[in-house]
Amino acid sequence: xxxxxxxxxxLQRIGDASxxxxxxxxxxxxxxxxxxxxxxxRANRGSVYLDLREVGFMDTSGLRLIIEEQQHTAAHGYGFxxxxxxxxxxxxxxxxxxxxxxxxxxxxxxxxxxxxxx
Amino acid sequence: MLASIDxxxxxxxxxxxxxxxxxxxxxxxxxxxxxxxxxxxxGVFRRIGxxxxxxxxxxxxxxxLRRRPVPEAPIGLPAALASGESQLIERMTxxxxxxxxxxxxxxxxxxxxxxxxxxxxxLVARGRIVGALACGVGTSGRDxxxxxxxxxxxxxxxxxLALDNASLSAAVSGLELRLEATLxxxxxxxxxxxxxxxxxxxxxxxxxxxxVASANEITEALPGSLMALYDVxxxxxxxxxxxxxxxxIVARGEEAGPLLVRNVVRATGQQRWLLHKATPVFDRDGSxxxxxxxxxxxxxxxxxxxxxxxxxxxGHALSASLEYHQSLQRVAELAVPGLADRCxxxxxxxxxxxxxxxAAGAAPDREAxxxxxxxxxxxxxxxxAIEAVESAEARLAGRVxxxxxxxxxxxxxxxxxxxxxxxxRTFDESDLVLASELGQRAAIAVENARLYAExxxxxxxxxxxxxxxxxxxxxxxxxxxxxxxxxxxxxxGGDFYDAFAVRGGWMVVVGDVAGxxxxxxxxTSLSRYTLRTAGKLLGDPVATLxxxxxxxxxxxxxxxxxxxxxxxxxxxxxxxxxxxxAGHPPALHLRAxxxxxxxxxxxxxxAYERGEWxxxxxxxxxxxxxxxxxxxxxxxxxxxxxxxxxxLIAALRGASGAGDAVAxxxxxVRSFARGPQADDIAVIAVERLSxxx
Numbered sequence: 001x002x003x004x005x006x007x008x009x010x011l012q013r014i015g016d017a018s019x020x021x022x023x024x025x026x027x028x029x030x031x032x033x034x035x036x037x038x039x040x041x042r043a044n045r046g047s048v049y050l051d052l053r054e055v056g057f058m059d060t061s062g063l064r065l066i067i068e069e070q071q072h073t074a075a076h077g078y079g080f081x082x083x084x085x086x087x088x089x090x091x092x093x094x095x096x097x098x099x100x101x102x103x104x105x106x107x108x109x110x111x112x113x114x115x116x117x118x
Numbered sequence: 119m120l121a122s123i124d125x126x127x128x129x130x131x132x133x134x135x136x137x138x139x140x141x142x143x144x145x146x147x148x149x150x151x152x153x154x155x156x157x158x159x160x161g162v163f164r165r166i167g168x169x170x171x172x173x174x175x176x177x178x179x180x181x182x183l184r185r186r187p188v189p190e191a192p193i194g195l196p197a198a199l200a201s202g203e204s205q206l207i208e209r210m211t212x213x214x215x216x217x218x219x220x221x222x223x224x225x226x227x228x229x230x231x232x233x234x235x236x237x238x239x240x241l242v243a244r245g246r247i248v249g250a251l252a253c254g255v256g257t258s259g260r261d262x263x264x265x266x267x268x269x270x271x272x273x274x275x276x277x278x279l280a281l282d283n284a285s286l287s288a289a290v291s292g293l294e295l296r297l298e299a300t301l302x303x304x305x306x307x308x309x310x311x312x313x314x315x316x317x318x319x320x321x322x323x324x325x326x327x328x329x330v331a332s333a334n335e336i337t338e339a340l341p342g343s344l345m346a347l348y349d350v351x352x353x354x355x356x357x358x359x360x361x362x363x364x365x366x367i368v369a370r371g372e373e374a375g376p377l378l379v380r381n382v383v384r385a386t387g388q389q390r391w392l393l394h395k396a397t398p399v400f401d402r403d404g405s406x407x408x409x410x411x412x413x414x415x416x417x418x419x420x421x422x423x424x425x426x427x428x429x430x431x432x433g434h435a436l437s438a439s440l441e442y443h444q445s446l447q448r449v450a451e452l453a454v455p456g457l458a459d460r461c462x463x464x465x466x467x468x469x470x471x472x473x474x475x476x477a478a479g480a481a482p483d484r485e486a487x488x489x490x491x492x493x494x495x496x497x498x499x500x501x502x503a504i505e506a507v508e509s510a511e512a513r514l515a516g517r518v519x520x521x522x523x524x525x526x527x528x529x530x531x532x533x534x535x536x537x538x539x540x541x542x543r544t545f546d547e548s549d550l551v552l553a554s555e556l557g558q559r560a561a562i563a564v565e566n567a568r569l570y571a572e573x574x575x576x577x578x579x580x581x582x583x584x585x586x587x588x589x590x591x592x593x594x595x596x597x598x599x600x601x602x603x604x605x606x607x608x609x610x611g612g613d614f615y616d617a618f619a620v621r622g623g624w625m626v627v628v629g630d631v632a633g634x635x636x637x638x639x640x641x642t643s644l645s646r647y648t649l650r651t652a653g654k655l656l657g658d659p660v661a662t663l664x665x666x667x668x669x670x671x672x673x674x675x676x677x678x679x680x681x682x683x684x685x686x687x688x689x690x691x692x693x694x695x696x697x698x699x700a701g702h703p704p705a706l707h708l709r710a711x712x713x714x715x716x717x718x719x720x721x722x723x724x725a726y727e728r729g730e731w732x733x734x735x736x737x738x739x740x741x742x743x744x745x746x747x748x749x750x751x752x753x754x755x756x757x758x759x760x761x762x763x764x765x766l767i768a769a770l771r772g773a774s775g776a777g778d779a780v781a782x783x784x785x786x787v788r789s790f791a792r793g794p795q796a797d798d799i800a801v802i803a804v805e806r807l808s809x810x811x
Binding site: 027088 | 630632633678680702703720796
């Protein structure tokens with residue numbers, strides 16, 4: 001029997017910023033949960049970071065969420081960035097032509113006490 | 119005399135009678151004048167009798183009866199009452215009279231009695247002064263002396279007892295009368311049985327609850343004969359005997375808690391829910407004297423509870439499945455036997471009349487229908503159901519109820535039919551209301567199922583329209599395609615492929631719309647037809663994609679579509695494919711069986727106002743294949759992981775043509791997949807044929 005998609009999310013405040021750490025799969029069945037977590041982070045009004053380091057799989061529904069969030073934050077004047085995930089997740093950004101988007105990705109070690117896996 | 123008095127004291131005779139008879143014994147045998155007084159528990163003085171012998175007695179008796187002794191008098195009756203000691207006045211004088219007279223009129227009355235001697239004796243019983251006896255002699259010429267006093271004291275003891283008993287009985291019968299009045303007016307049924315289980319008392323409420331004409335019928339019934347009038351069941355439907363009821367259990371000396379029973383009167387089928395409670399009452403010696411049963415009518419409460427439960431369970435059954443035949447069968451089964459002996463659900467079928475689609479509880483003369491078997495309803499009952507449907511109102515006719523299956527304000531689509539056969543029960547108004555509610559809920563379920571089926575039909579039709587009717591025949595090329603929609607039948611897929619002629623060539627596209635359902639279907643439709651139209655008009659892949667991008671940007675919200683688009687051109691026998699990717703995995707170019715990714719990554723369509731999409735040109739030599747696919751292939755979920763690009767490349771290695779390429783992908787994905795997949799798959803393969811077209 002295959003395992004079902006599973007996603008767990010954690011919201012952390014680091015200074016003014018909110019970090020949503022995702023662990024598991026972001027796909028059609030779990031993307032709504034991820035959207036909720038990002039919306040909650042948004043409500044804190046600081047910069048929002050999505051940590052994909054522990055994400056095993058992401059498909060276009062996750063990508064769509066990220067593109068959406070990117071456009072929303074640009075319109076509302078605060079930052080949204082992504083901590084890169086494993087190679088298969090980053091491949092998705094490649095496919096979407098976002099690999100070189102310097103504004104999208106952030107280095108987790110740059111954020112105080114955001115380094116290291118959960 | 120004493121013996122006679124004893125006789126009087128033994129009987130349970132009324133007080134007034136007792137007093138009269140007692141005084142008859144005293145006057146004239148012992149006295150010419152006598153009065154008898156009582157003092158109640160509260161100390162209230164009451165003169166209860168007077169008797170005078172001789173002429174003018176009536177006047178004198180009346181006068182004496184009205185008279186009250188003057189409390190402060192030092193002699194005579196007042197003194198006896200005050201001290202508790204007998205008083206003897208051997209020689210009565212006017213001074214004595216004045217001492218006890220209240221006023222001049224009283225004095226004259228006393229003088230008229232011509233008293234020579236008086237005896238005043240307090241009556242003491244059970245340690246209390248219960249009254250006094252006052253005797254006087256004069257007209258007969260007798261005197262009283264000390265021996266008379268002694269006699270009077272003995273006499274008084276007897277009298278005291280007699281009075282006490284009499285007053286107690288009076289008190290008791292007064293009490294009895296009040297108790298009886300209370301019991302008669304109680305709403306609860308009260309039945310009292312003696313130690314031999316004979317019914318000694320029943321109130322009118324008992325008669326009502328048990329469905330008999332009067333309380334007398336209960337008390338006069340032979341033990342056990344009452345039970346024969348009813349069928350009695352506990353809450354679980356188990357039949358009960360008299361020995362199971364609390365009154366019988368208590369009579370056996372065991373403890374019994376309240377018992378809720380369903381009581382059906384055999385003669386009329388009338389059914390009530392009764393709560394039986396029984397309490398034993400013991401004699402002073404500890405033996406059982408009586409058993410008091412109180413029976414409460416909980417019919418309304420119980421009915422409401424059952425109705426609620428039935429509606430809740432029916433609601434559950436009806437919403438559990440869109441397969442409404444099953445749900446209706448479940449509802450029919452729920453209604454039996456709680457609500458009826460037999461239940462059928464009938465539906466209008468194609469304007470033809472009513473057909474039975476669900477049934478529970480076989481009719482006595484017919485076998486039970488198969489679940490889901492449609493059968494015309496029996497002719498004798500059909501008319502009631504038809505009436506209910508035509509009038510859109512529930513109908514009660516004898517032992518049959520028919521309620522329409524109808525949504526508010528709409529014509530009924532059928533009827534629910536309930537009947538009582540074997541159990542002998544009857545329906546009433548509240549059953550009619552319940553049947554109507556069931557009918558309404560059933561109608562909602564059926565309508566939902568029908569709408570759902572319609573929607574499925576619509577969605578399926580839409581889906582069919584989104585698939586290319588057939589892949590065109592392109593000279594010099596062979597096409598093969600494979601499409602697999604994930605999800606339920608009514609969910610239209612978000613993937614598509616298409617191939618169509620454009621100026622100077624053919625366009626082959628594969629696309630992926632994120633999401634499912636009607637919205638995704640609309641987007642799929644928009645994408646496919648925009649690409650077709652733009653492609654035919656512009657003949658250029660990048661320009662075509664830009665058109666779709668603009669169209670998507672015009673919509674509200676973020677609509678993302680990924681597309682892989684290839685323009686096939688055959689110029690001077692040289693086949694070229696101009697390939698553009700938009701948010702899409704690379705196409706695979708197979709040369710000599712070796713797959714190589716092709717295309718430049720670029721943004722999704724609909725993501726940004728402006729984007730840069732970069733074409734690449736691929737030379738297709740005879741035997742070459744170009745395979746376009748959606749990410750559903752590589753995202754396919756297997757036992758432990760996803761299919762992935764590497765597996766796809768491996769599956770295609772050595773493919774001999776378009777058909778083979780597509781077949782290999784289909785096989786590889788099918789054998790890899792575990793469980794239902796979340797994403798659609800669309801694959802289109804183009805093969806350059808050898809030998810010029």
